[in-house]
Amino acid sequence: MKNKICHISTAHKENDSRILLKECQSLSKAGYDVSLIINSNHDKTLYGTNIKALDYNNTGRLHRFFKKSRIALDKAIELDADLYHFHDPELIKLGMALKKKGKKVIYDVHEDVPKQILAKSYLGPIWIRKIISRGYNFYEKNRSKSFDAIIAASDELAAKFDNKSSISVKNFAIRDVIENAKPIKRENNDKFVIIYVGSITKIRGIRELIQVTELFLGKVELWILGPFESEELKKECMSLEGYKYCKYFGSLPVKDVYSYIKAADLGMCTLYPTENYKESIPIKVLEYMACEKPLVLSDFEFWKKFFGNVGKYVDPLDINSIKEGIEYFSEDRSRIEIIGKENKESFINNFSWDREEKKLLELYKKVLK
Incomplete structure (x- = not known):
């Protein structure tokens, strides 16, 4: 019987290169039963992956964080997969909820978010951004210790996590x-x-x-x-x-x-x-x-x-x-x-x-x- 795999993203769209074309397609070809909960206009099958559609239009940060993440969690629980693999920092809470249910969970870190925060001028002056950056850095690293593995987009990013199963899977082209x-x-x-x-x-x-x-x-x-x-x-x-x-x-x-x-x-x-x-x-x-x-x-x-x-x-x-x-x-x-x-x-x-x-x-x- 095939292992059921569920990838989750509330920030990306269905045609994302790293998530769908690379990771999900590779897993499907390797014989896994792969589903992807992601922004899409309707459920479908792409590249051997079962797309489970989230609302395609509502992609604002607040909507993603509060409502869409809850919908994604409900869909994930309904799938009852053997392993869950999520791709957005705002889904750390979702990952923790799945761990509490005894599920295996992988966190895929695409970007160095603490460094990103420092460059976001709309968050306020640099001293405020530094405080937010440090706070998020502590939160992300602390919560990530409980996940079964961390996949990061670079060696440098993977090395920042205190997780024995932290590896880099670089976003190389097909x-x-x-x-x-x-x-x-x-x-x-x-x-x-x-x-x-x-x-x-x-x-x-x-x-x-x-x-x-x-x-x-x-x-x-x-x-x-x-x-x-x-x-x-x-x-x-x-x-x-x-x-x-x-x-x-x-x-x-x-x-x-x-x-x-x-x-x-x-x-x-x-x-x-x-x-x-x-x-x-x-x-x-x-x-x-x-x-x-x-x-x-x-x-x-x-x-x-x-x-x-x-x-x-x-x-x-x-x-x-x-x-x-x-x-x-x-x-x-x-x-x-x-x-x-x-x-x-x-x-x-x-x-x-x-x-x-x-x-x-x-x-x-x-x-x-």
Whole structure:
């Protein structure tokens, strides 16, 4: 009889790359009976996973924390799974409730939340954010001791938890999906196309990318793929002079995103130097590499050591530095092919999901033993 597995998220949507396409799909292929309680328009089956729909529209923090988490818990109890695997920090309380019922529980830590809190200016002045950050850090680490395992998105994050079964399962890209994608047909091959993929926020450098595109006076075009964090930011970006040299494609299915990356010339990842980002492993960097593209990326010391010579490292807060990074490739396009091929080889050897999948499956066997 198959072991029943239940993944839970109230913050993410059904097509989340880490949750559905990687972890749930890998577990399903390994023979587990996998369900996923997540934001969706209706119950369905995707990638061998039974989607149990939560209200698709209500994704506000307060609604998630108070109402949606309660609904998710009720659905989880109804499933009566052998193991529960949750993905959001606001679901720690849900995880504790499942432990009290004698269930096996894994907490999947996607982000360093205490560091994230320090960067959230809407929470108040920095001294208040430091207090909140320390308080949450104590709460998260203390509660996590009782879970059967911790899965973190990086080695550094995994090391912060006092849990004997704390491991990293990095958010590496799936090789087969990328290799099957075909590049879209470009309208104008004369322009040099740079591409940004992912959530669109101020601290991920979107304004600077639009501003630097303006400096090229139409010779460079910026493709933007992903959701804006707010309508306010979207309007602000559209009002910038450089936006006339940009194309916004919205949020697309993962397999379609790769078709756009393959058609572009250069991948962009100029995140601000926040504490949370300086030691992160952005999935977009790996996706650009897998699609045989060089990059312009933030000059974080951790990134230089982790990724190596994948392109040009620049100051993400200085548009002239970003401009120089782009010009390094636009003025000598032979570099695109040379570094692009090296990046793809590095991805295959070091950064594909296959390696992380093995760690995930080994942990599941250990927890369910």
